[in-house]
Each structure stands twice: as structure tokens, then as C-alpha cells.
Amino acid sequence: MCPTIVNNVETLCNVKHIVEMGAEQYTKLGTPNNTGTRLISLSGDVKQPGYFEIETGKVTLGELIYDENFGGGVRDGNGLQAIIPGGSSSKVLRAGETFPIGEDEVDLLDVPYDFDTLMKIGTMSGSGAIIVIDDSRNIVECLANLAEFYAHESCGQCTPCREGSLWMNKALHRMTHGGARTEDAEYLLHIAQNIQGRTVCAFGEACSWPVLSFVNKFKHEFEAKSLNTTDKETASTP
Numbered sequence: 001m002c003p004t005i006v007n008n009v010e011t012l013c014n015v016k017h018i019v020e021m022g023a024e025q026y027t028k029l030g031t032p033n034n035t036g037t038r039l040i041s042l043s044g045d046v047k048q049p050g051y052f053e054i055e056t057g058k059v060t061l062g063e064l065i066y067d068e069n070f071g072g073g074v075r076d077g078n079g080l081q082a083i084i085p086g087g088s089s090s091k092v093l094r095a096g097e098t099f100p101i102g103e104d105e106v107d108l109l110d111v112p113y114d115f116d117t118l119m120k121i122g123t124m125s126g127s128g129a130i131i132v133i134d135d136s137r138n139i140v141e142c143l144a145n146l147a148e149f150y151a152h153e154s155c156g157q158c159t160p161c162r163e164g165s166l167w168m169n170k171a172l173h174r175m176t177h178g179g180a181r182t183e184d185a186e187y188l189l190h191i192a193q194n195i196q197g198r199t200v201c202a203f204g205e206a207c208s209w210p211v212l213s214f215v216n217k218f219k220h221e222f223e224a225k226s227l228n229t230t231d232k233e234t235a236s237t238p
């Protein structure tokens, strides 16, 4: 037997602060109920991708993307199209969206980065891995990329995840390579809805939430791809 401990880097960062300042002082960082610090991994279409440590809830999504101390803005002068706020399984947020928070209607960029607020707006801060998608990206290809990863990673124990992740990957592949069917956008939603809540581990949600959120929030883009069936042969079921 070889005892092994695997620590999350974020945990080690938290411990360092707690040892140095004491637990009481540490919990004064951040905001009530969302105390302490978080490590943010900022990637995608920003000028300054990297790791950043923030006080939980004291920095907004807009600051994380545009502030010179963080992402420094969207690269190549492009506009913002979407944000994946907490790892690839978190539900995508569309630029220009607003959310009722307290008594206000808050723009996406003004949403504070903390656990509770992101949950309130229908997604999660999860791993703290923020992926920025600019408006030069084909959003269907972005989801196809994620779906390929999840189809590969499913361990195969549960039928909904094993089969569903492959079917979603297959549908997205034909939407991006030709041969899509007119019903493919709805088909994706149908599969994802039948995976979540029906699997042994949370991977079922992890692979279905991106599909549900991308297709629902970018319906027009996915429907347009579904209609693009003319150049290649129509795919067979599923």
C-alpha cells in the first residue's frame, strides 16, 4: 500500500492564506456566504490568458475579461460572443444577456464572480475555469469540440451517458461537416434532456449541460446548421 494524497492547487492556495492570517480573518475576504479566495483560469479569446487569484465575489465577469489586471480584453479587437464561466460543463452565458439579481436587472458583464450568483443566473462557477468565446467563432463548432471531448471521456458504465454522448457528438459532427438533418437541433436537446439525472455520476450532467445551454441560447445558429444538408449525404440514424 502506498498512501497518496492529491490536493487541488486551489486548496493549497487557500490553506496558505488561512495559515498566514487565521481562519477568522480569511473568512472576511470575499462576500458573505462566498468567503475567501478563488483561483481563476482564464482562457480562450482574451489578450492575457492565465491564472488569477481573486476575492470571491469582489470581481465581475466583465472585469475578469476586460481589466488590464486580468484578461485585458477580447483579442484581435473582436466582440464578445459568449462566456463559459466554470469549466466546460458549466452552462454557457451569451453576451448581452441580463439577469434579475436582487431588485436589479444586471448585465452579464456586471455579474460578480461567486458561487451563489452564478447559480442564480442558471450556471455555476465550478472549477473557476472561464473560457471566453469571441464573435469570430462558429458557436456550433465550439460545442462540437466540447461534445467530442465528452464522448471520448465517458467511461461507458451507464447507457444514457455512453450512448447519448456519442449520439450528440455524431449529430454535432454532421452539423459541422455536412449531412445534418433538419431536426438535429431538437434532437440534441432531446438526447441531453434524457441524459441528465439518469446516470451514476455527474458526468451525465457535465456532458448534457453544455448541449442544453448552447442549443437553447444560440437556437438560430444551430437551426441554421441543421438546415445545411445539401452538400453532403444525409446522415443515417442516430
Ligand code: SF4
Pocket: 153, 154, 155, 156, 157, 158, 159, 161, 162, 199, 200, 201, 202, 203, 204
Ligand atoms: S455518467 Fe459517469 S459512470 Fe456513467 S457512463 Fe458516464 S462517466 Fe461513466
